[in-house]
Amino acid sequence: MAKAVMQGRQGAATHLLYQLYMLLQKKKKLGLTATAMEVMQPAATARLHRIENSIYTEVISLWAGI
Incomplete structure (x- = not known):
């Protein structure tokens, strides 16, 4: 489904x-x-989902430190 959305179907x-x-x-x-x-x-x-959430949280914390 995500692929279809990204492809603009x-x-x-x-x-x-x-x-x-x-x-x-x-x-x-x-x-x-x-x-x-x-x-x-x-x-x-x-x-x-847990892995994606941890990656997202890490990226957000890196951005907040900028």
């Missing part, structure tokens, strides 16, 4: 926003916390 961004909207509505309906949502992810996806 028609409707890709709309589809991604719709998926996000549906996920957030489901979260709201079930009253889930962010931690509960992470636990429900497949292990590989959750690990990837």
Whole structure:
């Protein structure tokens, strides 16, 4: 999906926003916390998100030090 958005495919961004909207509505309906949502992810996806988050945090802290 991300590749389709980056390539500018028609409707890709709309589809991604719709998926996000549906996920957030489901979260709201079930009253889930962010931690509960992470636990429900497949292990590989959750690990990837943790790695991406740590990289993002490191980059932000480097930028803040400039």
